[in-house]
Amino acid sequence: MAKKQKQEEVEEVAIAAVKPTKNPKPVKPDWEVKDRTYILTGNKEPLTFTIPGKHTRKHALLWYDSLKGEQRELRYATNMSSPFVDEQKGEVTLGHITFRDGTLHVPKERVALQKLLSLYHPMKKLRYKELIPQQIADDEIDAIEWEIEALNAARNMDIDIAEAIVRVEYGSKVNKMSSKELKRDLLLLAKQNPKLFLSLAADENVQLRNFAINAVEANIIRISPDQRSVHWTSNDRKLMNVPFEENPYSAIASWFKTDEGIEVFKSIEKRL
Structure with missing residues (x-):
């Protein structure tokens, strides 16, 4: 009798120890099968x-x-x-x-x-x-947002800044453009290449470079024939040297930020 009771206790313990197994979570395959x-x-x-x-x-x-x-x-x-x-x-x-x-x-x-x-x-x-459709949609949204931002900036842009930006693309042709032609080309640039447009709009050197070009075209300052120095046109006094292999207008734009250059900038601004 005692032996039978002991056997029943062992069986009960064994049954209690069994735990229900959980269904394993599905593992996502490394490679998605699709066209x-x-x-x-x-x-x-x-x-x-x-x-x-x-x-x-x-x-x-x-x-x-x-x-x-x-x-x-x-x-x-x-x-x-x-x-x-x-x-x-x-x-x-x-x-x-x-x-x-x-x-x-x-x-x-x-x-x-x-x-x-x-x-x-x-x-x-x-x-x-x-x-990839999702990636294409994201890229298109980014492109549209860039374009909207650029067009809004172009629409509200001051004419002097607009001239500086358009000059980067069209050079001296800007001088013969009417204000409406300038505005049109500015909007086209903003639409066709919004990232470049916004980059130019944020670059103060673009405006200073345009200022330097206007000063030369107005015969207020001149660049030497060898492109190595900048002078006052009135008395031929040298204002600055152009670093080797640097565009003279870019050099003037950078020089306008110096203490001496700021004074010259103010003087030119009064004459333009």
Whole structure:
């Protein structure tokens, strides 16, 4: 009787020790299986454009494996599941990587080619990029916001600053422009290249450079024939030396920020 009771106690303890197992959390795969599209960079759309699919002396197709500490040779083989030569066993069938009209569509079944293009190919971002809808939307939003900011700045810009910025693009043609033509070209520059426009608008040297050009064109100061010095036109007194291989107008713009240059700037400003 005692032996039977002891056996029942052991069984109860064993049953109590068992814990229900939890369902393991699904692990996200390293590679998402999906169709992918690649496009050439620089808005280029040639009829056909082929990039290297194997390593040659002319076109190195290598990828540095930091875990192994070595360069691994790449090769596109249509009958292999890996783009690495050291993982391709047996006879291989080489394939061509050709963009048509600037685009290459790769179905999800061609995993080796997708991995080669998305992860390892040295020409990625240089000659082509993967088309990612979310990233494209983000880039387009950024571009639109840059354009809006630039156009708003151009619309409210003082005419002297506008002239300085447009002069960077069109040079002496600015002198023959009417105020409306100047405003039009300013808005076009802001629309076509908003980042450059905002950069020029924030650069005080652009305005000082334009001031120097106006002073020379008004015959208040002159630049020596060898472009190495700047003088008063009235008495030929030298104001400054131009550093070697520097644009004289850029040098004058920088000089206007010095103590002596500020006084000359004020004097010129009264005469313009």
